[in-house]
Amino acid sequence: MDELELLKKDWQKxxxxxxxxxxxxxxxxxxxxxxxxxxxxxxxxxxxxxxxxLLYFLPVMSKSLAIWNDLGLGNYLVFSSVLQYTIVLFFIFQFYKRYKEISVMDNAKQLMKNILKTRKTVKYYVIFCLSLILISFLVMAGGIYLNEDPLSALGNSYDIEQLNPEKLKVTLSLSIVIMGFVVTLVMGFIYFLLYGILLKKLLKNFKELQDIDV
Incomplete structure (x- = not known):
């Protein structure tokens, strides 16, 4: 039981x-x-x-960027990067704005309103980030399927003539799609740990404010 709960019990006695x-x-x-x-x-x-x-300094990231270019998805990578920077920075500004607003609240109703706005902003932010992750995997899967030599683009030197090209493309594309859903779910769990717990605490505060604002 935290300090506020103890104080509330004291207040209610x-x-x-x-x-x-x-x-x-x-x-x-x-x-x-x-x-x-x-x-x-x-x-x-x-x-x-x-x-x-910081990961861009790792060799694996350079290889990953090369794969996108070899699949003919360089333009998408540039577009998605610009979109990501723009929207993520917008959300960061919104979080800062919510913090500054909540720092000068002088009544319970305004505080409750700000809590609801903050929760909504965080939810939209998480939805955007997870959607961008999944869409990127789907785009890569499409790029692999449309590429004439996907193995070479992925950095493998197998002779594609020894394989069924159509079956190979379908297999690789489905693998990327499945990987995309798995990564999105994992990231969703991480976002839940990062933001979900904080949002739950904010909701608790909101309910507490409702109880005392009578």
């Missing part, structure tokens, strides 16, 4: 010789806790944005 907390004191506790949660959402989004860029 009637007739006992213990200090009683006022509505304002309970609100301030919820406000500080909500502000801290939104701040962490903002920080995590920045870290999530920066960490993948």
């Amino acid at each position: 009637k007739g006992e010789q213990l200090p009683q907390l006022s509505y304002k004191e309970i609100y301030l506790m919820l406000w500080k806790r909500s502000s801290s949660i939104v701040k962490w959402i903002f920080y995590i989004s920045i870290i999530e944005f920066l960490v993948p860029h």
